Structure formats: structure tokens, C-alpha cells
Amino acid sequence: MTDQPSPASTEGKPSALVRFDAFAAMLGDRRPAVFLDYDGTLTPIVERPDLAILNDSVRAVIRRLAGLCPVAVVSGRDLEDVARHVGIDDLIYAGSHGFDIRGPGLRTQIGEEYLGDLDAAEAELLRRLHGVEGALVERKRFAIAIHTRRVVPDRKASVGDAVRDVAAAFPNLRVTGGKEIHELRPNVPWDKGKAVLSLLDTLGLAGPETLPLYLGDDETDEDAFRALAARGEGRGVGIRVMDPPAPSAAGWSLKAPAEAGAFLDRLAVWLAEG
Structure with missing residues (x-):
């Protein structure tokens, strides 16, 4: 971003x-x-x-x-x-x-050409986060969401580190975030x-x-x-x-x-x- x-x-x-x-x-007569x-x-x-x-x-x-x-x-x-x-x-x-x-x-x-990268990144995230209790890797068609709401506080940072490490291996993807979530999406504007x-x-x-x-x-x-x-x-x-x-x-x-x-x-x- x-x-x-x-x-x-x-x-x-x-x-x-x-x-x-x-x-x-403010809306006035506009629809x-x-x-x-x-x-x-x-x-x-x-x-x-x-x-x-x-x-x-x-x-x-x-x-x-x-x-x-x-x-x-x-x-x-x-x-x-x-x-x-x-x-x-x-x-x-x-x-x-x-x-x-x-x-x-x-x-x-948008971004169908990046589906292969998302598939590979998903497999790597599942491998990296397999032992982290509460971490949820959710695959969407055009993104991967990694939910941390159920991860104990002292493991949340390590989940973020794993996501960034995986993203670094896939330059066609980028990391975004939100409330208790990391995401990988196609690296397009x-x-x-x-x-x-x-x-x-x-x-x-x-x-x-x-x-x-x-x-x-x-x-x-x-x-x-x-x-x-x-x-x-x-x-x-x-x-x-x-x-x-x-x-x-x-x-x-x-x-x-x-x-x-x-x-x-x-x-x-x-x-x-x-």
C-alpha cells in the first residue's frame, strides 16, 4: 500500500x-x-x-x-x-x-493470473502455522486471510512474522491487514x-x-x-x-x-x- x-x-x-x-x-435531492x-x-x-x-x-x-x-x-x-x-x-x-x-x-x-501464487502461498502458510493454536487460514478465491482473534496474545506477533515471510517469497502478492487479521492479495493497484x-x-x-x-x-x-x-x-x-x-x-x-x-x-x- x-x-x-x-x-x-x-x-x-x-x-x-x-x-x-x-x-x-446534505443529501438534498440527490439519490x-x-x-x-x-x-x-x-x-x-x-x-x-x-x-x-x-x-x-x-x-x-x-x-x-x-x-x-x-x-x-x-x-x-x-x-x-x-x-x-x-x-x-x-x-x-x-x-x-x-x-x-x-x-x-x-x-x-481482477487478478486471475495470480491464483497460482495464492495456491502456493496458502500451502506454505498452512505448513508454517499448523502448530499455532487458534490461527485460522481462510482461502478466498482472490485472497488468503489469516485470522488471529483466537490466538493467544504472545503468539500473535509470530503469526504476523510468518505471514510476512511467506509474502516475501511471493512478490506477486502483498500483505494487508485489519482487526485481528492479516491478508495476502494480488500485488496490483x-x-x-x-x-x-x-x-x-x-x-x-x-x-x-x-x-x-x-x-x-x-x-x-x-x-x-x-x-x-x-x-x-x-x-x-x-x-x-x-x-x-x-x-x-x-x-x-x-x-x-x-x-x-x-x-x-x-x-x-x-x-x-x-
């Missing part, structure tokens, strides 16, 4: 839920295009990815919202995995941080931010009549916050889901997935009322 300017803290940034009237005033992360945004962070189950009421809100404006789910999860967890047909899904995109009449895959900008162009949503909103909670979501901020003031909105405050390029905040669900519900009601 290239060096980025230090983002401002979420400290003091307005809550998109508490100050929804101000948020709606939102809503981009949603999954883990930590729509569902709480849990010890194992398979335990992050979307609440039925939040699913219903997303389905209702998708009938009122464009909605896409942009996740680090494998595309088929996040689509199965969300369980709403005809949404746009961008898995593996945007390397794998599917939607009605839409199919894009592509991330959630570039995926969102690409979707805006592909779907005809890049014009001034649309305001893209991105909700996310993690370091990988900062790529999307920065990409929207770079479009210029008032042309993209980032909402960071996190408590306590942390450095972020997002302009608005929410404290937890429960608040994210309540915000999306409020947005759907506001859009339905015209």
Missing part, C-alpha cells in the same frame, strides 16, 4: 444517525448509492467468520433500501460467501476487497476504493445527481473513504462504524453495527417519503 496522508480522527465527527436530519439535508461492508458494519466482529450472521431485520432493511436506491455489498469475504450470508438476490456483491464483482448483468474479476469508483462508472452513477455513501469499519474500508473523499467535497460520503473513535478519512460516524442498521432503516424511510 502506498503511503497515505494521516487521516483525521473520528473524534468529533457527526453521527449519521443522531444527526440524521443534517445528513439528509444515494449505498456501499456496505459486511463484518463489523452489518454484523458484529466475532471469533470465526462463519459465526457472523446477519440479523433478519437488517436484511429486511437492506432489501427495502435496494428497492429505493442502488445498493452494493463490498467485503473482504469471498464473493460467494458474502452473497450467501447477506442472502438478497439481485444485489451487487464485490468480494475479496473488490477483486471479484457480480451483479445483474455484471461480472468482473486495486482495492475497495477502486472497486467502488469502477462500479460508479459502470452503473452510470458517477454524475452529480448521485451521492455515493460507503459504510465500513476497518482499515481496508479506508481505501473507499479516501477514494470518495478524493472525488471532491460533497461528491462522496464515508461513514466509519467504530467505537471508540479511531483515525479515519470518513466524514461521518456510527458507533456499532446496531447503529448502522438503524441508520439504513432511517434512510429507507426518508427515501420512501420522498
Whole structure:
């Protein structure tokens, strides 16, 4: 990842839920295009990815919202995995941080030429981490996630060292990270931010009549916050889901997935009322 300017803290940034009237005033007569992360945004962070189950009421809100404006789910999860967890047909899904995109009449895959490197790196990581209790190596089509939430504290650093050692042997891959996770991805200039900008162009949503909103909670979501901020003031909105405050390029905040669900519900009601 290239060096980025230090983002401002979420400290003091307005809550998109508490100050929804101000948020709606900013939106004005523009139609939102809503981009949603999954883990930590729509569902709480849990010890194992398979335990992050979307609440039925939040699913219903997303389905209702998708009938009122464009909605896409942009996740680090494998595309088929996040689509199965969300369980709403005809949404746009961008898995593996945007390397794998599917939607009605839409199919894009970035980095297929790196699948062999990912296969070899996965085998080496499984060998290196076999004896580390709690370490979970999760293969996605276009990435490898190494989860450390269940690793005892004094072994977490050694897991990170092993990931970096393996990455050094595969220059076509790069290391990224997040909350209790290391990842290996194809070493190409592509991330959630570039995926969102690409979707805006592909779907005809890049014009001034649309305001893209991105909700996310993690370091990988900062790529999307920065990409929207770079479009210029008032042309993209980032909402960071996190408590306590942390450095972020997002302009608005929410404290937890429960608040994210309540915000999306409020947005759907506001859009339905015209």
C-alpha cells in the first residue's frame, strides 16, 4: 500500500444517525448509492467468520433500501460467501476487497493470473502455522486471510512474522491487514476504493445527481473513504462504524453495527417519503 496522508480522527465527527436530519439535508435531492461492508458494519466482529450472521431485520432493511436506491455489498469475504450470508438476490456483491464483482448483468474479476501464487502461498502458510493454536487460514478465491482473534496474545506477533515471510517469497502478492487479521492479495493497484469508483462508472452513477455513501469499519474500508473523499467535497460520503473513535478519512460516524442498521432503516424511510 502506498503511503497515505494521516487521516483525521473520528473524534468529533457527526453521527449519521443522531444527526440524521443534517445528513439528509446534505443529501438534498440527490439519490444515494449505498456501499456496505459486511463484518463489523452489518454484523458484529466475532471469533470465526462463519459465526457472523446477519440479523433478519437488517436484511429486511437492506432489501427495502435496494428497492429505493442502488445498493452494493463490498467485503473482504469471498464473493460467494458474502452473497450467501447477506442472502438478497439481485444485489451487487464485490468480494475479496473488490477483486471479484457480480451483479445483474455484471461480472468482473481482477487478478486471475495470480491464483497460482495464492495456491502456493496458502500451502506454505498452512505448513508454517499448523502448530499455532487458534490461527485460522481462510482461502478466498482472490485472497488468503489469516485470522488471529483466537490466538493467544504472545503468539500473535509470530503469526504476523510468518505471514510476512511467506509474502516475501511471493512478490506477486502483498500483505494487508485489519482487526485481528492479516491478508495476502494480488500485488496490483486495486482495492475497495477502486472497486467502488469502477462500479460508479459502470452503473452510470458517477454524475452529480448521485451521492455515493460507503459504510465500513476497518482499515481496508479506508481505501473507499479516501477514494470518495478524493472525488471532491460533497461528491462522496464515508461513514466509519467504530467505537471508540479511531483515525479515519470518513466524514461521518456510527458507533456499532446496531447503529448502522438503524441508520439504513432511517434512510429507507426518508427515501420512501420522498
